[in-house]
Amino acid sequence: MLNIADTLHRWCREARPFALATVVDVHGSAPLPAGTSVAVDADGTAVGSVSGGCVEGEVYELCRQVLREDDGPRRARFGYSDDHAFAVGLTCGGELDVLVQRVDPATGPHLAAAFADVVAGRPAAVAQIVDGPEELLGRTVYADAAGGTHHGTHQHALTDALRGEVGARAHALLRAGRTARADVGGEYDGCPERLTLLVHVHASRPRMLVFGAVDFADALSRAGRFLGYRVTVCDARPVFATTARFPHADEVVADWPHRYLARTEVDPRTAVCVLTHDAKFDIPLLRLALGLPVGYVGAMGSRRTHDERLRLLSEAGVSEERLARLRSPIGLDLGARTPEETAVSIVAEIIAHAHQGTGLPLTGGAGSIHRTRAQARLAGAVPSAGRL
Structure with missing residues (x-):
């Protein structure tokens, strides 16, 4: 649905109800991926596409019918082996599952907020229930880049536990930056319903x-x-900061670290990893990084280096609250020795910090292994400040 966010944003501002048809699953070869949508308003105006043209007429009529009759969402499948679908033109050999639902902006202000963020270029994720109990089909939850979760005024069928589970999965995929299907629920007493989501990112x-x-x-x-x-790998020494030495990096920059960080774009999903353990680089860099809205700041070095680093940062005017955000020595205690093992320990800490995990072995634990943020806080896993 986010592929047509500009038009849907305008329709929401105008309080104009519309029918939304979304590709929720793709089997085999298909012209467009899951998550693409077409919308039709009461005047018959259509925007978007679900198949690149081959089944648009059939989907358009379904949208008109759902908008007119308002009797709940409908599922339809178009595929090469379906004579009726073949007649309307899906000749690519694949199959499309399409969910068609009515959207009323008056009861879905969270969707208007999601579309507004997309139009403004801000990250956003909308989790849409595409399989599960009939009364939940088509329900949506909006996850914003600041960590907030929002739902419509008619979302009473979603329990708090289920809404939290849906929101947590939407935030996880938002951090990953990809649209995907996901199963949630059915794992513990507080969230007994088993649902399939399509998270639009x-x-x-x-x-x-x-x-x-x-x-x-x-x-x-x-x-x-x-x-x-x-x-991005950044170092002030041009002889070392080369693409030949770092072929897996998307970008290699030769510049003073704090100067590069000051001019580059960051957001709450950004992980800052300081591996220089050299005060002339570390202190100005960390002083800046700890004041930015990034999700993770970690610095390499021994415990003695860490203590000295804290002293210098404090003398440089960094508050105790900001110093508490610093993950140092960087990484989880995995007993790592090699660069590869150390890298695993660092990304393991980033993952645990993002999802408020404990970093402890799952063996011997209790409860669901996929806890919501609220459950993680109740368990005392990780403080909520500075999360990814």
């Missing part, structure tokens, strides 16, 4: 800024890229 890849052109940076850039980050 508008976001660039999250950023990992690695400062220090050292062997650990090469291993970390590989691990970060594997997790879906857009990785």
Whole structure:
């Protein structure tokens, strides 16, 4: 649905109800991916596409019918083996599952907010229930980039536990920067319903800024890229900051770290990893990083280096509240020795910090292994400040 956010934003501002048809699953070859939508208003105006043209007429009529009759969402499948679907033109050999629902802006202000963020270029994720109990089909939850979760005024069928589970999954995919299907619920008493979501995401890849052109940076850039980050390696020494030394990084920059950080774009999903353990680089860089709205700030070094770093940062005017955001020595205690093992320990801490995990072994634990943010806080896993 976010592929047509500009028009839907305008229709919401005008309080204009519309029918929304969304590709919720794709099997085999299909012209457009899951998440693409077409919308039709009461005047018959249509925007968007679900198939690149081959089944648009059939979907358009379904939208008109749903908008006119207002009797709940409908599912339809178009595929090569379906004679009726073949007749309307889906000849690519694949199958499309399409969900058609009525959207009333008066009861869905959260969607208006989501569309507004997309139009403004801000990250946003909308989780749409595409499979589950009939009364929940088509329900939506909006996850914003600041960590907030929003729902419509007619979302009473969603329990608090279920809404939290849906929101947590939407935030996770927003951090990853990708649209995807996800199953939630059915795992514990507070969230017994089993649902399939389609999480629509508008976001660039999250950023990992690695400062220090050292062997650990090469291993970390590989691990970060594997997790879906857009990785930048920065070092003030041009002889070391080269693409030949860091082939897995998306960008290699030769500049003073604090100067580069001051001019580059960051957001709450950004991970800042300082590997230089050199005060002339670290102190101005960390002083700036700890005051920015980034999700994670970690610095490499021994415990003695960390204590000295805290003293220098405090003398530089960094508050205790900001110092508490610093993850140092960087990484989880995995007993890492090699650059590759150290990279795993660092990204493990980033993941645990983002999802408020404990970092403890799952063996011997209790309860669901996929806890919501609220459950993690109640368990005392990780403080909520500075999360990704």
